[in-house]
Amino acid sequence: MATAQQTSRQHLISQVLLKQFTMPGPKGSGWQLRPFDLRNPGRLHKLKSTRACGWTENFVAFDSASAEELWCAVERRTPAALSAVHAGTPFTDPLHMAALRDLVVLHYVRSHHYRNVHTGALERSRAGLVGKLIRNYPEQLRREALRATGLHLSGSRSLSAFAERLIERSSVIRDHETGKLFRTSIEDTFYKVRAMASTWRLEVLVSETSQFLIGDNPAVTICTKGSATTYGMALGDAQTLVLPIGPRHLLALGPMNVMSTVPQALVDRLNAVQIHAADRYVYMHPKSGLEAFAGIAARQASQERP
Structure with a gap:
């Protein structure tokens, strides 16, 4: 029986989501958006297609077909749910609400951030295990070394x-080295986070005047206290989990279903979080005018990193 083909170029941001930030490009070039390289904020940032953005090589390096099938099951339900958001009726159909929550969960798990957390946890466990073996089983180690x-x-x-x-x-x-462990972990984590998110409601934030942008770690946990906003904590410690879904709309998990208009000051704070949480790129609508904002935030983020 034929086996499913490994997909090497894997999108971490769904193309259906990236398309929300596009506009028709020059004749024959299709729909395009503006990628902004946070490591090189002063460079000329040319427009690109969604296919050329938001992907990484061999993110799931072992049997990616299994993970792709799971992601596609979420993404197939996304267009209708996004249409409901644009129509101002995201809460009328429970299936649309479930699809939007799953879209947030998908981008929280399928991310550079999650892979870094997974790899870091494994490395800490491996280092701890070496110390434990030496402390607790030195004689057994010596006998095995002599035998081997x-x-x-x-x-x-x-x-x-x-x-x-x-x-x-x-x-x-x-x-771990083949990628099988990560593939299993990311799929298991998706189902666990999905179960956690099912107990939350959806907040749809609508920008009053300015636009949202989206980073390459787009689903971000947030805690807000006064004027201070922190991000990147474990989901269980967060006040909310946010995901931009277009220039005018952002999803947030919260205590109740609500669709509300938010001022530019909050949009700026949420855009700054996207930039600070990003691995390298943020993406924006070609006419958003956010390049200068992204450049300032990128330089600030680089100064704050150790």
Whole structure:
């Protein structure tokens, strides 16, 4: 039986979502938006198609067809739900509400941020396991090293190196190196976060005058206290999880279903969060006029990073 083909170029931001930020380009060029490179804010940022934006190479490197099937199941329901938002009726159909919540969850899990958290947790676990083996099982390690290599290990450095070697040969590390562990983790996490999000309601924020932009880590956890806004905390510690879905609309998980117009000051705060949380790029409507704002926020973000 034929196996599904691995997809190498994988979109982290759904093209159906990116299309909301587009306009028709020059004749024959199709729908385009403006990518803004936060690492090079002074460069000329040319318009591009949605196909050329918001993707990374081999994000899911093992059996990506399984993950793609899951993502597509969400994305197929998105156009009708977005149309309901634009019509001002996002809450009339429970299926549309579920589709919008799933869209937020999808972009929270399928992200650079989640991959960094996953990789960091694995590396910390591996380092901790080496220390635990040396502390709790030094004699067993020495006997295994003698059996496997014929060497009598005495110093802590040699014992640590052998413990690391054992861990590297474990099935968990092999699955990590092939990408199988990440694929399994990201799918499991999607279902877990989806279950958590199902208990929340949807807030649809509509920009009063200015426009939203979208970053390449677009679904961001947020806590607000007074004029201070922090982001990137665990979902269970957040006040809300937000996702821009177009130049005029942003979704937020909250305690009640509400569609409300928000002033430019709040739009600016949310756009700054998108820029600070981004891995490298933000995307905007070609006529948004947000390039200068993005450049200032990008320079501020680079100064704040350690």
